[in-house]
Amino acid sequence: MLRRAVTALVPEEDPDLGEVFTTSAQLAIALARCARLNPFRLTQEANPWASLRPAHLTHARRRALGGRAPTALASVHQALRVLEVVNRHTGGVSLAQIARETKLPQLMLARVMEHLVRTNLATPVGPGAYVAGAALVLTGVSGAGGPGQLPQTLAFVRDAVGAAVYVGRYCDGEVSITQYADGPTAPVVEEWVDFRAAAHASAVGKALLTQLDHDGRKDHLARHRADRLTEHTLASEQALFRQLDDRRPNAPLLDLQEYAIGTVCAAVPLTSGPNAECVALSLPGPDPRRLRQAARVLQNEAAAVLLALLVSGTAPAPLTTAG
Template sequence: MTGTVAADSTAPTLIASAQRALRLLEAAAHYPKGATAKQLARDTDLALGTAYHLLRTLVHDHYLERHNGLYVTGPAVAGLTRYDVPTAGRARLKALLGMLADELSAAVYFTWYRHGEMEMVEAVEAPGAPLVDRDRYRAAAHATSSGKTLLALMTAEERRDHLARYPMVPFTPYTLRDPSHLPLLPRQGPRRAVPITQFQEYQLGTAGASVPIVAGNGIGAISVSLPMAQAHRLTGIAAQLRTRLGDDFAAVVFGI
């Protein structure tokens, strides 16, 4: 395993299809009475054929429902926001995070925000890239890349409430302490934004980067961490993470 990310055009696209499916879910959530495939394709800048393919998958897995040619969010969206992950889904999620960890040579995490709490749903380390300390993770949204991503996606009221319960205490000398310095992301199309990073803010000797996941009213993040000695790799890995998730990962995110 090398220390760089291979730019192999034959490799599976591990992020792009998930992004497209999530964009369709976001768009559908804005039409309580339903929207046509053409409307959703137009709203998400997707080719109509691509939209139809993903819509069929989302309907099959009950994340969308189709009534009289209109698509509306389905019962599985509520299940995702409740973070009700069955054992089989968790196993698939861990396997795919492991594939990402192996490809990127970095520790990979899937974090979800539910009931006002930041939950590390699953995490997989890589050789030379151990997992960060999980004991303080829930209280460290301001100090981790995934936590800062979740805070960036929250409303101002949600952010104030979270920081009131979990103040911005210093975990290291580099921890961000001022709420006004926290990044912000729009709920619409957040994956087009630059990945959010942290350098030794949560744990000395460790750097991380994160991209957002939005499904219905639920918010989450896929993130990576590396030893500071490999921090020069983070920009490239974060860019690849932002542009590459894929069909298998989408199936796990939407099918758990």
């Protein structure tokens, strides 16, 4: 059995490593049997979806990580500090001056400037000098930009992840999709069940529920019962809350065919103001590797979406944090 499992492996081309072999569930079971382990106990770990499931955190570990600022929010604070300096120097400002005023490290500042230029929030006017970009209308430290800034950012993220992307918000006790970007090769999810009634089964809903306290979650599920929409749906309130609480810090929330068979989704919480928000993607096919790659890109671009929400005036400015 082990010989068959090994010979069945198909090599894949890696841009850095060349030809590589990746493991499979069949190989994991064969190895378990050779080691005289229970293969059924290892099947969950051999499942390609398992790497996407959130790891369990102990109570002590959650407390230790609780004080860390969300990565997306920290990145937005950095961008807002840079935008304030660029906007104040109407005739242009050098990168060295921006670094002195913001006290950001050189590499971090370079990444921030790259994003601001890409999204037309800053414009280079010479070697290492910048002015406010066409998309920026800044007043004080917080801003209000043109209505095209958010759609432009969502379109970029859509192309980056190769999937339809959404902005979700929890307002007045309900889940809503406030913005989305789709395309011919990035179709949106068919809303066969009202999203407001499916928070327990959708990545958007989970990303919003995870930002509510226990009473807020209980209130929502009291009004919207956690019905089983597919065989993969978590219809148990206790199991759902455990999944939300055991999520690794900054890890995306997932919908692995829980809302609709044949569709998988990932969502990243966006913490800025009084209303819970998130950015999400949907893929029309249960491909764990593609979802894992897309979710990683979505995490990297979450700060860009949050910044676009702030600049477009559709989200309140985040509170200033120390450091």
